[in-house]
Amino acid sequence: MKRQKNKYAFFTIDVERLADTECVYNTKQPVSQTMMDGLDRYIDILDKHGIKATLFVLSETANEIKEKLKGYIKNGHKIALHGKRHVPPKMMDNEAFEMQIAQAKQDLEDTFGIPVVGYRAPCFSIDREKLAILENLGFRYDASRMEFSARHNSYMNMDGFEKIASEIYKKDNFYEFGISTQKVFGKNFPVSGGGYIRMANWSFIKSLLHKRFKKSDSYVFYTHPFELSREKRPFIKKLKFMDWYYLRAGVNSYPRKIELIIKKLKKQEYTFTTFEDVAK
Ligand SMILES: [Zn+2]
Incomplete structure (x- = not known):
């Protein structure tokens, strides 16, 4: 009997x-x-299923919640960098980007006493020049690419890289882990989490994920603390109606959706791992 190819699932959160x-x-x-x-x-849900998360943290925020994060690291969850502050890299020149990232990486390493080898750009805003800077700074992977065009993100070309799995690319010892998408009416739709899964109707998402999990050999999930927070949303002046909706829609059913996704992945025999472990 032909051995089935390994399939990997990654659960991440951008800690902002x-x-x-x-x-x-x-x-x-x-x-x-x-x-x-x-x-x-989020960590409670993942712990229940024995899944290790990758936490992309802003170095300034990490400092404010370092005891909490130290506890998660102790339990096997991984810390990677999401920047010093939440500024999309494409809004910075390369020099400013390099300086901020080098400093934030050092700060995290000093605070937690572990090497920081991964990065995800705020708003998935990355390009090939900034990717090369990450590699030069000693990062082993980036997890920002999206095969979908939104406001800041880039559908970055991966020339010179080898495609090793769905949305995963490798060059020398450096990896790019992209956000998972699935074709709908000929267009890529992100099926990796965030607002795309939280706000969408479950039966629509379920059918996309079903196709995705059967055919692909990797899956990346991402979310943010506010999407799972039980706190009451504050009143924010000057918030546009669509943004008001974005902050609230689907928050009550989101934990349940995440559990259903985990169950589907298990049924399709995905291995739950971290980017760091694969990049090793
Ligand atoms: Zn972010």
Whole structure:
């Protein structure tokens, strides 16, 4: 009998405060709630299934919640970098990007006493020049590519890299782990989490995931603390209606959706792992 190819699933979270969420940040209104209880809730779900998460943290935020993060590292979850502050790299020149990332990497390594080898760009805003900077700074992987065009993100070409699995590319010892998408009416739709799964109708998502899990050999899930937070959403002046909706829609059913996704992955015999372990 032909041996089935290994299939890998990665569960990640971009650890940022509510104030860092782009639509909230753009209002320039002060928001004190961090909604970090959503991080704990996510870890609880993953712990229940024995899944190790990758936490992409902002170095400034990490410092504020370092005891919590140390506990998660102790339990086998991985820390990687999401930046110093939540600024999309494409809004920085290469010099500023390099300086901020080098400093943030060093800060995290000093705080947690472990090497920091992974990066995900705020708003998935990455390009080939910045990818080369990450590699030069000693990162082993980036997890920012999206085969889908949204506001800041780039559908970056991977010339010179070898495709080793669905949305996973490798060059020398450096890896690019892309966000999972699935074709709908000829167009790529992100099926990796965030608002795309939280706000969408479950039967629509379920059919996309069903196709995805059967045919692909990797799956990446990502979320943010606010999406799983039980805290009441604060009133934010100047928030557009669509953004108001984005912060609230589907939050009650999201934990249940995440569990259903995990169950589907298990049924399709996916191995739950971390980017760091694969890049090793
Ligand atoms: Zn982010």
